[in-house]
Amino acid sequence: xxxxxxxxxxxxxxxxxxxxxxxxxxxxxxxxxxxxxxxxxxxxxxxxxxxxxxxxxxxxxxxxxxxxxxxxxxxxxxxxxxxxxxxxxxxxxxxxxxxxxxxxxxxxxxxxxxxxxxxxxxxxxxxxxxxxxxxxxxxxxxxxxxxxxxxxxxxxxxxxxxxxxxxxxxxxxxxxxxxxxxxxxxxxxxxxxxxxxxxxxxxxxxxxxxxxxxxxxxxxxxxxxxxxxxxxxxxxxxxxxxxxxxxxxxxxxxxxxxxxxxxxxxxxxxxxxxxxxxxxxxxxxxxxxxxxxxxxxxxxxxxxxxxxxxxxxxxxxxxxxxxxxxxxxxxxxxxxxxxxxxxxxxxxxxxxxxxxxxxxxxxxxxxxxxxxxxxxxxxxxxxxxxxxxxxxxxxxxxxxxxxxxxxxxxxxxxxxxxxxxxxxxxxxxxxxxxxxxx
RNA sequence: CGGAGCGUAGCGCAGUCUGGUAGCGCAUCUGCUUUGGGAGCAGAGGGUCCCGAGUUCGAAUCUCGGCGCUCCGACCA
Numbered sequence: 001x002x003x004x005x006x007x008x009x010x011x012x013x014x015x016x017x018x019x020x021x022x023x024x025x026x027x028x029x030x031x032x033x034x035x036x037x038x039x040x041x042x043x044x045x046x047x048x049x050x051x052x053x054x055x056x057x058x059x060x061x062x063x064x065x066x067x068x069x070x071x072x073x074x075x076x077x078x079x080x081x082x083x084x085x086x087x088x089x090x091x092x093x094x095x096x097x098x099x100x101x102x103x104x105x106x107x108x109x110x111x112x113x114x115x116x117x118x119x120x121x122x123x124x125x126x127x128x129x130x131x132x133x134x135x136x137x138x139x140x141x142x143x144x145x146x147x148x149x150x151x152x153x154x155x156x157x158x159x160x161x162x163x164x165x166x167x168x169x170x171x172x173x174x175x176x177x178x179x180x181x182x183x184x185x186x187x188x189x190x191x192x193x194x195x196x197x198x199x200x201x202x203x204x205x206x207x208x209x210x211x212x213x214x215x216x217x218x219x220x221x222x223x224x225x226x227x228x229x230x231x232x233x234x235x236x237x238x239x240x241x242x243x244x245x246x247x248x249x250x251x252x253x254x255x256x257x258x259x260x261x262x263x264x265x266x267x268x269x270x271x272x273x274x275x276x277x278x279x280x281x282x283x284x285x286x287x288x289x290x291x292x293x294x295x296x297x298x299x300x301x302x303x304x305x306x307x308x309x310x311x312x313x314x315x316x317x318x319x320x321x322x323x324x325x326x327x328x329x330x331x332x333x334x335x336x337x338x339x340x341x342x343x344x345x346x347x348x349x350x351x352x353x354x355x356x357x358x359x360x361x362x363x364x365x366x367x368x369x370x371x372x373x374x375x376x377x378x379x380x381x382x383x384x385x386x387x388x389x390x391x392x393x394x395x396x397x398x399x400x401x402x403x404x405x406x407x408x409x410x411x412x413x414x415x416x417x418x419x420x421x422x423x424x425x426x427x428x429x430x431x432x433x434x435x436x437x438x
Numbered sequence: 439c440g441g442a443g444c445g446u447a448g449c450g451c452a453g454u455c456u457g458g459u460a461g462c463g464c465a466u467c468u469g470c471u472u473u474g475g476g477a478g479c480a481g482a483g484g485g486u487c488c489c490g491a492g493u494u495c496g497a498a499u500c501u502c503g504g505c506g507c508u509c510c511g512a513c514c515a
Contacts (some may be wrong), residue, residue: 011450012449013465019508019509092513146509247513248472383473384473388476390476400445402474
């Protein structure tokens, strides 16, 4: 993409409305624009990141055996009356009436709807287990939206729902999602720690929150320092293996939110304990028949008996993750995207547009990198060097490739790694092979 | 929902106390000069001063009502 043609309204100054760093940087980097409190429009750069995260989440869900579908944002109130949550959910639920005065709502979650879909289609134990998920916008009318996209009212969430014949099966489904979550967050370049959690209004007796460590996180967390060195992707079993040893290993390493942590009863010596801050980005629940019973999600068992299915639900805050990743990965100059979610891999900076040599070298690099499948944002604007460097640091692409008249005279271009600030001058072809290999 | 603050050009702000018809920096546009870390000079455009009602010869400024946004607290992917 040529920056001269890209819709990227960056800001030099901090908008007054944004206080925390991820919100400020998202506005300054031209990723989002607020349209009302807690509701955001995603501009092209932000949208690319959102889609990258979504795709990683999707790949891991699919690998774990979950199947993607898509349910609507608007739901009929009747389903929620059946489960009893229409009255329980309170003002957080946005209620709507259509032109026929039917009661509708903008879905804050989809347990009722997925259970309805399931019960109408599945009648036999032979069709279990199933895990269905979608990635869809939700609305919760928060009392006080804040922190930009991290506590928006409208937000993009991946929510999966498992259906099993019995508690053992449900536990297996839960463990698969547990593994998928650890893999997902590791692939996003984040350290996410599962913590025993309250089950909240959804209910149930087995639940974990996944919390990303970030200095500016909203809740305090305590954990075994062993967490900091764990490499999930290296040690993870396959989804079809027996997951119990893995699950037990990871749930036995100490981790607790500050509400649950009690220094008096902590099993860890002070030197083993890490105190940090974190952001909740995922939450998984096993809740048995809480919805299948009232909604009548029942299948015939091997002996013809009626079995109420065991369910769990598994959420990941996709739009929240955009903010959370920035909270965990930025510096004074701007965002530092982990490679896997970066909106572009390389920012190509033409230091002197209009100069025949610079233009030719940049045009060729741009063309060749794209042909090699590398996502490039090419700054071909007629701006000063300083402005280009500042914008490139702000939007945080992993690699910056700078082409200027001075370097070209010596046959070199400059490559900078955004995360470390390391720069290297090297011949054009060497830079090209590094970027296509990395 | 309780407490606090803000609303003036795309962004950041001054002007409000003490009423006289709107200004600064950045951004934008034009020209010239510049060009390796947010350039210089000259010129230009851009405003329902959040909305409504009132007071007044006259309201960004005073009064009343409303709306929006932010922050702190109780709640949450």
